[in-house]
Amino acid sequence: MLTEEQIADFDRDGFLNSGPILSTAEVDSIADGLAGVLDIGPDGFGEGQPQPVSYRDLRSGAAGASANPVWQIVNIWEASPAFERLIYHPYIVKAISQLTHETDLQVWHDQIQYKPAETGGATTWHQDAPLWPIIKPMTPVSAWIPMDDADEENGCMWMVPGSHKWGNQIEFLRTQGHLQTLAEFNNLAGFEPPGGAAPTPVPWPVRRGEISFHHSLTWHGSPFNTSHRPRRAIAIHYMTGAARFDAGGNHLMKQFVDLADGAPMSQAGPHFPVVCRDGEPVGVPAQLRSAS
Ligand SMILES: O=C(O)CCC(=O)C(=O)O
Numbered sequence: 001m002l003t004e005e006q007i008a009d010f011d012r013d014g015f016l017n018s019g020p021i022l023s024t025a026e027v028d029s030i031a032d033g034l035a036g037v038l039d040i041g042p043d044g045f046g047e048g049q050p051q052p053v054s055y056r057d058l059r060s061g062a063a064g065a066s067a068n069p070v071w072q073i074v075n076i077w078e079a080s081p082a083f084e085r086l087i088y089h090p091y092i093v094k095a096i097s098q099l100t101h102e103t104d105l106q107v108w109h110d111q112i113q114y115k116p117a118e119t120g121g122a123t124t125w126h127q128d129a130p131l132w133p134i135i136k137p138m139t140p141v142s143a144w145i146p147m148d149d150a151d152e153e154n155g156c157m158w159m160v161p162g163s164h165k166w167g168n169q170i171e172f173l174r175t176q177g178h179l180q181t182l183a184e185f186n187n188l189a190g191f192e193p194p195g196g197a198a199p200t201p202v203p204w205p206v207r208r209g210e211i212s213f214h215h216s217l218t219w220h221g222s223p224f225n226t227s228h229r230p231r232r233a234i235a236i237h238y239m240t241g242a243a244r245f246d247a248g249g250n251h252l253m254k255q256f257v258d259l260a261d262g263a264p265m266s267q268a269g270p271h272f273p274v275v276c277r278d279g280e281p282v283g284v285p286a287q288l289r290s291a292s
Contacts, residue, residue, distance in 0.1 A: 001094060001095075001098070002016075002018070002094075002095050002098045002099070006018075007098055007099065010099050010213060010215070012161075012162065013159070013161040013162060014159070014160075014161065014162065014163060014164030014165070014214060014215040014217070014218035015159045015161075015204065015212065015213060015214040015215070015218055015220070016099070016212070016213045016214075017204075017206060017210055017211075017212050018091075018095065018210055018211040018212070018213070019210060020207070020209045020210055021091055021209065021210065021211050022089075022145070022208075022209045022210075022211065023209070024208075024209070026086075027145075027147055027208050027209060029082040029085075030080075030082045030083055030086055030145070030147060030234065031147040031232065032082065033076070033080035033081070033082035033083050034073075034076070034080070034083075034112060034114070034147065034232060034234075036080065037052065037055075037073060037076055037079055037080060037112075038071075038114070041055075042055040042056060045079075050078055050079050051078065051079050052073045052074055052075050052076050052078060052079045053074045053075040053078065053109070053252060053253070053256075053271075054072070054073070054074040054075075054252055055071075055072075055073045055074075056071075056072060057069040057070065057071055057072075058070040058071075058072045058113075058121070058123065059121040059122075066121060067119065068119055068120065068121030068122070068224060069115075069116060069119065069120065069121055070113055070114070070115055070120060070121045070122070070123055071112065071113070071114040071115075071116075072111055072112065072113055072114075073111065073112040073114075074109055074110070074111045074252060075109050075110055075111075075271070076110060076111075076112050076234065077107070077110050077236075078271075081288055081291035081292060082292075083110065083234065084288055084291075085284050085288050085289075085291075086145070086234070086236070087107050087110065087236055087273065087275060088273075088275050088281065088282065088283060088284045088285070088288075089284075090281040090283060091211075092143045092211060092236070093105060093238075093275045093276045093281035093282075094276075094281055095143070095211070095213060096141050096143060096213070096238045096276070097276050097279055097281075099141045099213055099215075100139060100140075100141050100238070100240050102139075102240035102241055102242065103241065103276065103277070103278050103279040104240065104241030104266065104274070104276060104277055104278070105238050105239070105240055105241070105274070105275050105276035106238065106239050106241075106243070106265065106266065106268075106272045106273060106274050106275065107236065107237070107238060107239075107272055107273050107275060108132070108135065108140055108237040108238060108239040108243075108253070108265075108272065109237055109252075109253050109271075110234055110235065110236045110237065111234070111235050111237070112232070112233070112234050113222075113233055113234075113235065114230065114231070114232045114233075115154065115155045115222070115224075115225035115230070115231040115232075116225065116230055117154070117225065117227060117228050117229055117230050118225070118226065118227070118228060119225070120154070120155050120224060120225030120230070120231055121180070121224060121225075122155070122179075122180035122181070122185075122221065122222065122223050122224055123157075123221050123222045124173075124176065124177040124179065124180065124221050125173045125176045125177070125179060125188065125219060125220070125221040126170065126173050126174075126219075126220070126221060127163075127168070127169065127170055127173060127216065127217050127218065127219055127220075128140070128142065128214075128216040128217075128218075128237065129168070129216035129217050130168045130170035131170070131251075132216070132237075132249075132251055133246060133248070133249025133250065133251065134245060134246050134247070134249040134250065134251045134253070134254050134257065135239055135243045135244070135245065135246065135265055136243070136244050136246050137242060137243075137244075138168070138216055138217055139215075139216065139240055139242065139243075140216040140237055140238055140239045140240065140243070141213055141214070141215055141216065141238060142213065142214055142216065142235050142236060142237045142238065143211050143212070143213055143235070143236045143238070144157065144206065144211070144212040144213070144214065144233060144234070144235045144236075145211055145212075145233060145234050145235075145236070146206050146207070146208055146210070146212075146231070146232065146233040147208065147232040147233065147234075148208060148229055148230055148231055148232055148233075149205075149206075149207045149208050149229075150205060150206050150207075150231055150233060151203075151205040152182055152203045152205065153182075153225075153226065153227040153229075154225045154226075154227040154229045154230070154231040155182075155222045155223055155224055155225035155227075155231045156203055156204055156205045156206060156222060156231070157204045157206075157212070157214075157220050157221065157222045158185055158186065158201045158202065158203050158204055158220060158221055158222065158223070159201070159202055159204045159214065159218060159219070159220050160188070160199045160200065160201050160202075160218070160219035160220070161200065161202065162193070163193070163199060163217070163218055163219040164215040164216075164217040164218040165194075165217075166193050166194060166217070167217070168217070169191065169219070172190070172191050173219060175190065176188055176189075179221075179223075180223060180224060181223055181224050181226075182223045182224065182226070184223075185201065185221070185223040186201040188201055188219075199219065201219075204220075206233075216237070238275070239265055239272075241264075241266060243264070243265040243266075244262050244263065244264055244265060245257055245259045245260070245261060245262065245263050245264075245265055245268065246261065246262075247259075247260070247261035247262075248261070253271065253272075256268070256269065256271040256272075257269075
């Protein structure tokens with residue numbers, strides 16, 4: 001359980017570090033799960049084999065592979081029992097319930113972001129909710145879990161305190177896509193928040209075993225990994241019982257939603273597992289407890 005003070009810090013800043021929560025064995029088990037998926041590779045999954053929804057280099061473009069890749073794997077929980085167990089983790093689920101002030105939660109999707117040692121690229125400044133136009137309202141909260149200590153050298157996230165209270169600013173953030181290296185990442189320029197003060201980005205190191213939480217309107221991103229260490233992390237994006245389907249938008253996960261416009265996402269089906277009901281985590285399903 002989070003303390004009242006932690007919840008108040010999150011409400012003020014839009015992000016929070018839980019402190020040490022996960023055991024070495026728990027983190028090892030997801031790191032092993034990721035290693036298995038990386039071994040298979042983006043094109044190695046056979047038909048009918050459990051597999052992620054997407055596996056690609058976020059930095060590759062029309063010109064092909066990028067010299068500075070960020071490997072994104074969406075819904076690794078569908079390919080790896082270790083990650084499927086993680087989405088139900090009672091501490092994480094309870095914390096998300098406390099931070100969203102909601103009693104019913106579902107997984108919206110997850111995503112690995114893996115920045116390889118020395119060459120890992122940037123995840124440019126953004127807010128999550130505006131990139132998720134098929135669900136409303138813009139209230140999800142995410143848990144971000146590193147498999148390596150994440151610090152400034154290997155491309156930890158940066159956050160802007162209080163930015164979750166400034167509404168949808170994605171068009172401004174898109175103008176900041178040139179900020180990619182550690183040296184330039186705090187140079188956000190050209191936005192005046194309500195109240196007049198300048199946005200003050202802060203590096204957000206998170207150690208192995210700790211869990212970081214961020215609101216879906218919090219400004220965040222992460223620069224290059226120039227260290228000799230990988231930076232492997234998973235974000236689990238949770239939506240609340242208030243989430244409704246907006247059929248007018250588009251998103252990778254839309255292919256799995258067969259609902260009328262405005263219908264509750266609680267009816268969206270098995271790609272969006274329910275993890276909390278009436279304020280209580282549902283727990284890890286029995287068949288998953290010993291699956292490897
Ligand atoms: O892992 C990263 O550096 C960025 C992750 C992210 O954008 C997110 O969790 O919303």
